Amino acid sequence: MKALRYSTVGQPPTIENIPVPEPVGGQVLLKVLAAGACHSDEFVMSQPVEVLGALGIGLPLTLGHEGVGEVAALGPAATGVEIGDQLAVFGGWGCGRCHTCATGAEQYCERAATLGIRPPGLGNQGSMAEYLLVDDARHLVPLDGLDPVIAAPLTDAALTPYHAIKPVLPKLVPGSTAVVIGVGGLGHLAIQLLRALSDCQVVALDIGADKLAFAKEMGAHHAFTSDDSAIEAVREVTGGKMATAVFDIVGIQPTCTLASRMVHFQSEIVVVGVGDGAVPVGFFTLPYNTVVRAPYWGTIPELHEVLALARSGTISVETETFALDDAATVYERMHARTLRGRAVVVPA
Structure with missing residues (x-):
């Protein structure tokens, strides 16, 4: 599959061909429908190797932590979603078991650093690819009719x-x-x-x-x-x-x-x-x-609320779409401040 990969510190990301991941356990494989680009991606690409190491970010890294996709395959223990479901990805992954995670605030997980749990695109492989592997179905929220291009930025830019x-x-x-x-x-x-x-x-x-x-x-x-x-x-x-x-x-x-x-x-x-x-x-x-x-990201319940606000027309996202092959130019545009709202990469 094609993926936008940041492979060398100080060099721009490039499109590479990598294997399609296979879900195991409770993992879910999504066919990516839309992926948003964020200044946090630019932040990652501006850091020296020692800072990336301290943050638990290894290279090469598939970028993208705002993702929406359609279920393409399920691990043998995955439950709660079905093949073909269109879902938004909550990116603040945690252990799911500590007191903080139990409130839905997995982005503040007490054990994530110790266990090496990282968000997609910010440690784990991200959504700027044809497929995205999600660690658990609990991190997936139904679109319920929302346009994937609109929904992708909602997972961070609105949340x-x-x-x-x-x-x-x-x-x-x-x-x-x-x-x-x-x-x-x-x-x-x-x-x-x-x-x-x-x-x-x-x-x-x-x-x-x-x-x-x-x-x-x-x-x-x-x-x-x-x-x-x-x-x-x-x-x-x-x-x-x-x-x-x-x-x-x-x-x-x-x-x-x-x-x-x-x-x-x-x-x-x-x-x-x-x-x-x-x-x-x-x-x-x-x-x-x-x-x-200095808050960080948002909670899983709040993502449900944000999607509901978009569904009702209360909020809307200004988007500009790019093909996956052109994804690297998104960050050039971002750096030049010529993007009006949110850039969204559409792999298909």
């Missing part, structure tokens, strides 16, 4: 901001303001989720007139350039109150610093992006009782 936003919802009452920094694959869905789930004012920050216009299309009440001028802009549109929550979808130091200057007492800063930035926490660094979090 991750949904998981980040849900705990803050009690604070996002009428009169409050949420700021979203970064209007790309995750950010454009974060804006929609905030509009759908709360009555807060939504402010989007990014660079470039095209991204700011995109933010307004997605429902942002205001869109400003992501630099120091945004601080006074947010102060003005909030009547001096500043933001109740800031969702930093980028996560580099300039955006983390910007986030820390936009909040008020008892606010929340949620660092979602996989960057190298940090928000200092101390008595004199932030307004009193400000919460700073």
